[in-house]
Amino acid sequence: MTMDRRQFIKIAGLSTLFGLGGKGAFEFLRPGALDAAVHHGEEHAPGKPEEVKTQWAMTIDVEKCAEPGVVEKCIKACHSTHNVPDFGDSKNKVKWLWADDYEHTFTATYNEYTDNYTKELPFLCLCNHCEHPPCVRVCPTKATFKRPDGVVAMDYHRCIGCRFCMAACPYGSRSFNWLDPREALNEKEFNMEFPTRMRGVVEKCNFCV
Structure with a gap:
């Protein structure tokens, strides 16, 4: 041999x-x-996710975003459905879905030759539910985790507010509740079917799951 x-x-x-x-x-x-x-x-091996063939993904029609009022309606629908608080100031802003320009949304592809039409388009931004999410790797309590179907989810009850995930996220898609979010909810638009969060925890887009 x-x-x-x-x-x-x-x-x-x-x-x-x-x-x-x-x-x-x-x-x-x-x-x-x-x-x-x-x-x-x-x-x-512990922690190894179950493999599934189907992985969720989302596409956004940027042409429709150019229509007046569409972006605002999308953001309002998302935030009212998920009881996202509105404190009325940028310092305490909590966002699941927001709009930005091409330069700040696609930093790797933006260049001096980008046409003006594209530069001026509003683009909807949200959690990208990364294939290898850095937020999951740094969370000490496993409050944020990746599901077998690709969705990066959160367990708010396990979040200790360390904000490591916010520092690790390269897209700025996570927000911290510096104040009690329940006090900034619109009672008329409050969704009883979706749980509210508490002060001192991080939150983000949940891919509507």
Whole structure:
């Protein structure tokens, strides 16, 4: 039986790790035994999301956003449905859906040759529900997590308000409740079917799930 240097190092390392010697180490020389030992348990690794074929995605018709009042209606519909508070000032602003120009929305593609029509278009912005969300990696309590279907969700009861996720998000799609959000809700538009948040927690777009 032939064995290259890399295989020998793997066997030696595994033998040392598991305290094997003699016959125990020799068992790794059986065909396929080495790979089985290295990858054993990967399918049951903690925290590994269940794989699903369907991943949610959202597309926005930017041409319709150019029509008068459309952007404002979209934002109002989103915020009233999800009981997003309106404190009336930029310092305490909470946003799930908002509008910005092309330069600040697509920073990687904006350049001096971008036509004026595109520059002046309003673009709706929201949480991008990233494939590899940095907010999930930095959350110490797992209050923000990625579902198997691709949606980045939040458990507000687990949020401790550290705002690590806000610092990690490259799109500025997360907001912090410096004040009690319940005091800034419109009673006439209050949605009884959607839970409110509390002071001291982060919130964001939930992809309407």
